[in-house]
Amino acid sequence: EAGVTQFPSHSVIEKGQTVTLRCDPISGHDNLYWYRRVMGKEIKFLLHFVKESKQDESGMPNNRFLAERTGGTYSTLKVQPAELEDSGVYFCASSSTTLLANYGYTFGSGTRLTVV
Amino acid sequence: DAKTTQPPSMDCAEGRAANLPCNHSTISGNEYVYWYRQIHSQGPQYIIHGLKNNETNEMASLIITEDRKSSTLILPHATLRDTAVYYCIVRVKTGANNLFFGTGTRLTVIP
Numbered sequence: 001e002a003g004v005t006q007f008p009s010h011s012v013i014e015k016g017q018t019v020t021l022r023c024d025p026i027s028g029h030d031n032l033y034w035y036r037r038v039m040g041k042e043i044k045f046l047l048h049f050v051k052e053s054k055q056d057e058s059g060m061p062n063n064r065f066l067a068e069r070t071g072g073t074y075s076t077l078k079v080q081p082a083e084l085e086d087s088g089v090y091f092c093a094s095s096s097t098t099l100l101a102n103y104g105y106t107f108g109s110g111t112r113l114t115v116v
Numbered sequence: 117d118a119k120t121t122q123p124p125s126m127d128c129a130e131g132r133a134a135n136l137p138c139n140h141s142t143i144s145g146n147e148y149v150y151w152y153r154q155i156h157s158q159g160p161q162y163i164i165h166g167l168k169n170n171e172t173n174e175m176a177s178l179i180i181t182e183d184r185k186s187s188t189l190i191l192p193h194a195t196l197r198d199t200a201v202y203y204c205i206v207r208v209k210t211g212a213n214n215l216f217f218g219t220g221t222r223l224t225v226i227p
Contacts, residue, residue: 004159042217043215048214059214091160093159104165105162105215107161109158110158110159
């Protein structure tokens with residue numbers, strides 16, 4: 001079974017530009033999450049999808065961040081316009097509602113975003 | 117979700133057992149203890165979880181005190197590949213809630 005895949009693995013953009021991160025969850029996982037770790041800080045929750053619906057977006061820092069999950073499969077996280085403080089590692093995770101109890105979440109390897 | 121307290125760092129000799137403590141004195145009756153780890157440059161990895169009974173799987177053992185205010189993750193034979201940051205998280209085991217990562221314990225396995 002393929003794991004959670006994130007693309008790109010690294011991205012370097014200039015302040016003010018737009019970047020789109022992509023996450024492909026494990027096939028069949030209804031739940032998809034975005035987390036991030038900005039430099040020197042803890043890993044923080046951003047938002048949670050159940051299929052194509054946003055279940056909880058309380059962690060989204062501001063309206064420069066837009067997450068979508070059209071069709072309930074892969075998800076994108078767009079940052080527009082990017083600011084220096086957006087630099088960090090963005091993680092995606094997925095889980096099966098029925099198997100969550102036993103297996104927790106599966107995380108991807110993350111996208112390292114650097115805004116210069 | 118209840119807050120957890122972990123030591124910032126620990127060392128362990130290769131081949132020996134690594135015992136990572138976690139305090140969660142405000143844990144509620146319906147909250148579970150989860151452990152994740154993050155190996156450098158990778159995403160967090162689920163290890164184990166439990167409610168009140170001790171648990172064991174192929175990766176580790178989890179010992180929870182009777183009053184549930186603390187727990188210990190045990191890696192029975194630590195290897196160099198176990199060097200990572202280990203996170204103790206308490207949360208309700210329902211639906212799909214987000215995880216609150218703290219600062220964790222940086223475990224260094226020494227050859």
